Amino acid sequence: MAQNLIEKIAQRFALNIAKNQEIHSGDFISLRPAHVMTHDNTGAVIPKFKSTGAKKIANPRQPVFALDHNVQDQSEKNLAKYARIEKFAKEMGIDFYPAGRGIGHQIMCEEGYAWPGMVVVASDSHSNMYGGLGCLGTPVVRTDAAALWATGQTWWQVPPVARVELKGTLASGVTGKDVIIALCGFFNHDEVLNHAVEFGGEGVHSLSIDQRLSIANMSTEWGALAGVFPVDDRTIAWLKARSDFIAQRGLAGVPSDADGNGTHPRINPQRIAELEREMKHLSHDPDAYYHKTITLDLSSVQPCVSGPNTVKTMTPVAELDKQNIRIQKAYLVSCVNSRVEDIAEAAKIVRGKKVAPGVEFYIAAASSEVQQQAEQRGDWQTLLNAGAIPLPPGCGPCIGLGAGLLKDGEVGISATNRNFKGRMGSKNAEAYLASPAVVAASAIAGKITYPGEWQATLPLGRFMENELPARPSRKIEIIPGFPQTISGEIIFCPKDNMNTDGVYPGKYTYQDDFTPEQQAAVVMENYDPEFGKLVKKGDILVGGFNFGTGSSREQAATALKYRGLKLVLAGSFSETYKRNALNNGFLTLEAPELVRDLKEKFGEEKLSIRTGFVARIDFSRALIKVDGKQFPVSAIGAAAQELIVAGGLENWVKQRL
Numbered sequence: 260m261a262q263n264l265i266e267k268i269a270q271r272f273a274l275n276i277a278k279n280q281e282i283h284s285g286d287f288i289s290l291r292p293a294h295v296m297t298h299d300n301t302g303a304v305i306p307k308f309k310s311t312g313a314k315k316i317a318n319p320r321q322p323v324f325a326l327d328h329n330v331q332d333q334s335e336k337n338l339a340k341y342a343r344i345e346k347f348a349k350e351m352g353i354d355f356y357p358a359g360r361g362i363g364h365q366i367m368c369e370e371g372y373a374w375p376g377m378v379v380v381a382s383d384s385h386s387n388m389y390g391g392l393g394c395l396g397t398p399v400v401r402t403d404a405a406a407l408w409a410t411g412q413t414w415w416q417v418p419p420v421a422r423v424e425l426k427g428t429l430a431s432g433v434t435g436k437d438v439i440i441a442l443c444g445f446f447n448h449d450e451v452l453n454h455a456v457e458f459g460g461e462g463v464h465s466l467s468i469d470q471r472l473s474i475a476n477m478s479t480e481w482g483a484l485a486g487v488f489p490v491d492d493r494t495i496a497w498l499k500a501r502s503d504f505i506a507q508r509g510l511a512g513v514p515s516d517a518d519g520n521g522t523h524p525r526i527n528p529q530r531i532a533e534l535e536r537e538m539k540h541l542s543h544d545p546d547a548y549y550h551k552t553i554t555l556d557l558s559s560v561q562p563c564v565s566g567p568n569t570v571k572t573m574t575p576v577a578e579l580d581k582q583n584i585r586i587q588k589a590y591l592v593s594c595v596n597s598r599v600e601d602i603a604e605a606a607k608i609v610r611g612k613k614v615a616p617g618v619e620f621y622i623a624a625a626s627s628e629v630q631q632q633a634e635q636r637g638d639w640q641t642l643l644n645a646g647a648i649p650l651p652p653g654c655g656p657c658i659g660l661g662a663g664l665l666k667d668g669e670v671g672i673s674a675t676n677r678n679f680k681g682r683m684g685s686k687n688a689e690a691y692l693a694s695p696a697v698v699a700a701s702a703i704a705g706k707i708t709y710p711g712e713w714q715a716t717l718p719l720g721r722f723m724e725n726e727l728p729a730r731p732s733r734k735i736e737i738i739p740g741f742p743q744t745i746s747g748e749i750i751f752c753p754k755d756n757m758n759t760d761g762v763y764p765g766k767y768t769y770q771d772d773f774t775p776e777q778q779a780a781v782v783m784e785n786y787d788p789e790f791g792k793l794v795k796k797g798d799i800l801v802g803g804f805n806f807g808t809g810s811s812r813e814q815a816a817t818a819l820k821y822r823g824l825k826l827v828l829a830g831s832f833s834e835t836y837k838r839n840a841l842n843n844g845f846l847t848l849e850a851p852e853l854v855r856d857l858k859e860k861f862g863e864e865k866l867s868i869r870t871g872f873v874a875r876i877d878f879s880r881a882l883i884k885v886d887g888k889q890f891p892v893s894a895i896g897a898a899a900q901e902l903i904v905a906g907g908l909e910n911w912v913k914q915r916l
Contacts, residue, residue: 261544264487265420265455268395272378274412282417287896290415294321294372295407296381298363299328301344304382307405311912317411319352323372325363330653331661354514361626361652362594364388369628371525375490375534376541385594387479391472393490393541400811400835402842402908409912414898418484421454422549425462427558432711435470436596436694438557439477440565441718444573446553450722452482452805453834454550459489462557468497469600476595477676480570484834490541495531502526552723559719562697562709567689568680576697578715579707588671589620589702591695592650593657596674597625599632605699606638614646615705621663623650656683665690672707674698735879735894740904744877747799747825749870753863757802758809759836761786763818775821782818787866796823799874801857803829807836816840830854841899844907850883853890
């Protein structure tokens, strides 16, 4: 079968696959990413790593540490945490970037860790950003990061892939941020939830790398697990310019893996030349399959705004300008929109003007290098002259840390990527998202606005779900210790978007001494108080679609395991829930056709239903039999089977040390 770009990159980094096996969406694979980045959460990963019994890093060149989240906190406690992380990095020979160097995702791009055609992961959801350079960036959880340090590998289920065809070109004054805001707001019914997004079409080639990085970054908020652009001449030109800049800058601050001859270890002419030679292999096959196809006409995109407090609501600035929405805070910060191009656009807007009375305008560069370049161009000083308040290169207000947070009743407009209620401060505030240019214009005007003659029209786009082609059947090899079949009575919880607080109440999450028995006793308490009376040991739970959404608490998986359920079936899962479950030796399977059949039979009014149906799962054929019918389930490859047999990721790591 033909492969799309996501499948091709996954194939290159997959381990222990059968001879002539092609990797496709749905496959569980063992994966050796080129790099894994952790930031301030490195402090939480270190004890997980030590608990495996590991004494050294499997490949010290694979991890990257970058302190970026809480860089404004100069307390003794936080500085001690940062010192512990730096000490560990030095002991293990790991590349380390201290607070003040910049946001980890930006560093990964600037220093060549996020390289076109590679798989690079991070214990942060905005690792999608690496896709702007044609690198398959995707998030992992902290346990995965610890396992990667210890063994160099992790597991991944290749997600369904959606193709986004970009046509036309952007009008002057419209940015990449407007494109992703339009995609999030126009296609706002979970069209790409838990998919990898592959961008293509002739419109791609008109987008700068900074614009691509912004779009890829915020594909996270659109619901995607990755957002990857093709590798083209613009990619090569950006890398060559970056190589020239590094040659002028020198290697000061480059960690210890520099080769000693004055050449950058990752971004150098030789490596770029190799990439040019292999570019033809970094594209999808002409007849590759995509689960969904979305088309967007770039020429129809206008400056637009997300919110308040959700990315699913998108409004043209021209419409909001009429509403006269006053603001108190404006932000040009974060990994999505604080690069040189962004700062230049904002400076052009504010030059010769002053921030409106009663408005605080905060700025922070994505990295120290970005700030230095913006200073050399004069753009940084232009913003300061207008009254902007500088913050150090790093995260900060985007995640509710440091100076300038929203207070009760305030309205803020931000060039960040998330505007969840309460994320940037008070839950009683309103947060909007926009491009750096719109943010700057709004800071000057004191209200949401943007100069120019714009019509309040929506973008032109369309969505199509593609028919799944017949895939050659293959018998799935079952490893020793993993069952050929599992049977159990179905208890059906039909609710879609079952969140982890419903499965395991938040009030118990941080009770670290909560025993497995106590977890089992409170499982599904918030969803259905009657569940505990209905469920029996040995049952198979069948949920709705997008099971396990919300908080990443792993107890939402372990509590079901401790209650004696054999596994969970659902129409689809939150990817984080799926990772937490498998990392704890608890199996989840997707069976959308079964879920639809049960909804037809039992409806969705009752919260929990003992169906009386016994399900029998045949893992070698990826089939489940229920009530005389046969349904497909997701295939469980060797990588996932190994985790179940071992009893979870920590035990799996210990067995390999």
